[in-house]
């Protein structure tokens with residue numbers, strides 16, 4: 001077999017914010033480091049992040065500090081977050097933002113010259129450091145420049161299809177060059193997964209083509225556990241029209257900067273959907289909500305800025321009740337509330353997105369929006385300090401890791417998560433590699449097996465078409481494991497997933513290995529299927545409603561479930577099993593934070 005071979009201390013799979021930050025940390029710790037990514041360097045999904053990076057820097061409100069950020073994050077996640085991850089995240093995010101600035105990131109400024117911080121749902125204070133609505137682009141630009149300047153090796157347009165292991169843990173990874181279709185293997189005692197999310201399991205999503213759950217699936221197959229997979233975030237505001245852009249994100253900054261939600265009758269309906277859990281900190285009247293934008297100390301937040309799960313469910317209910325727009329959404333209106341110049345300055349990308357894609361001028365008209373699959377809270381179960389998975393030598397950071405966001409992520413908390421835990425994963429991976437130096441070797445039979453599996457779709461003739469299978473899987477998840485769930489529907493989903501597994505085993509592709517998108521999809525589909533099965537199984541098991549998981553047949557949150565995590569692992573026959581696990585106990589000194597005034 002023709003195979004390109006490399007040896008490193010640390011191989012990072014993924015070049016988004018988490019992967020690049022991990023690679024920088026590993027390299028700075030003396031590890032020979034490589035980054036592998038499916039797309040071109042600089043094109044990772046992180047580049048799409050719009051609103052900003054949440055960090056309690058106290059620039060807008062000096063009374064903000066890590067404890068308030070920690071509390072907001074835990075409450076947003078309905079207390080199911082791993083407390084230690086939420087603590088580290090809140091404590092370290094400000095330093096990670098300042099470090100980014102030292103490395104050349106140009107954030108928007110306050111009149112006093114500090115990094116400007118904007119409001120976002122679920123955050124007590126204006127806390128998101130931002131660059132207009134193109135924060136992800138600046139973050140990636142800065143990290144990428146540093147990665148390249150340090151001399152980290154980058155394998156771009158290269159897909160990892162398998163993790164390689166021995167009895168002691170990780171030994172490396174196997175993949176293929178997308179352009180030539182040729183195989184490549186990396187020997188390494190440490191692998192950091194930073195592969196992002198799973199949005200392409202759903203029909204309507206804000207996620208790009210890369211989000212096929214590869215890292216989740218690779219980790220599971222190698223023996224790691226996935227925690228909280230039932231929690232999928234549907235962002236309340238995706239475009240709904242025209243169909244070609246359905247699902248594309250409309251940033252939460254539109255609401256943070258004054259936008260409100262209205263139904264087809266013109267009513268500002270979010271006041272009808274304030275849950276008791278958030279009532280104390282949410283405005284009671286439109287007048288109070290509107291005053292909040294200029295006086296946050298004496299007024300409470302508008303209900304449009306409730307956490308995303310609450311807003312997405314409210315929109316879903318309005319549409320179901322027949323008060324939606326013609327295309328099945330609701331209206332998001334900033335045009336009648338802010339001057340055109342302000343909108344163009346604060347939300348330049350949104351302005352262009354609607355103008356160019358929907359021929360809507362958002363400085364004059366409302367936007368038609370609806371929920372879109374956006375983020376997965378579930379991911380690889382990791383140690384909170386090192387990001388190491390159950391499998392020695394395997395680390396995970398960013399969206400592919402689980403635990404940090406509990407049952408629902410607050411906006412802005414992902415970019416900070418990438419920086420905080422990317423760095424921690426890189427450092428720990430370098431340390432692990434030092435301990436295992438000279439002790440790992442790639443097994444020839446495992447390499448041959450990985451190559452055989454990758455080529456199998458070429459060997460079958462007249463089998464299933466990958467695009468048809470992907471369509472059916474996305475439709476299944478959309479219809480049966482979406483925002484609102486019931487047991488019979490999820491049982492039906494699992495039956496369809498079982499049938500899809502047989503179809504995936506019969507996939508066939510035509511042509512040759514050079515840049516063959518049908519083949520690439522055929523290799524992504526088993527990942528998407530495995531991840532979909534984890535989501536459906538965990539969602540069926542959790543008989544309560546919490547955060548990004550709403551059961552029509554169990555509409556309330558259950559205190560017992562509030563102390564329980566679900567962890568998916570792989571069975572010997574390639575299926576998925578779900579086990580209950582006690583939530584890690586928060587120490588009393590941290591629990592005190594929740595007794596303080598919100």
Ligand code: FAD
Nearest residue numbers: 014015016018038045046051052160196398399412414415
């Ligand atoms: P990514 O940036 O997605 O990187 C994944 C990397 O893994 C890519 O390089 C990809 O090529 C690579 N990869 C995947 N599979 C493989 C494989 N098999 N082999 C090799 N490489 C592989 N969060 C915020 O905090 N603030 C925001 O304002 C914000 N705005 C958002 C706007 C949009 C439109 C979207 C979709 C998300 C937004 N988010 C935001 C969420 C946030 O952007 C993501 O959660 C975050 O960028 C994920 O980063 P990551 O490093 O984990 O993964």
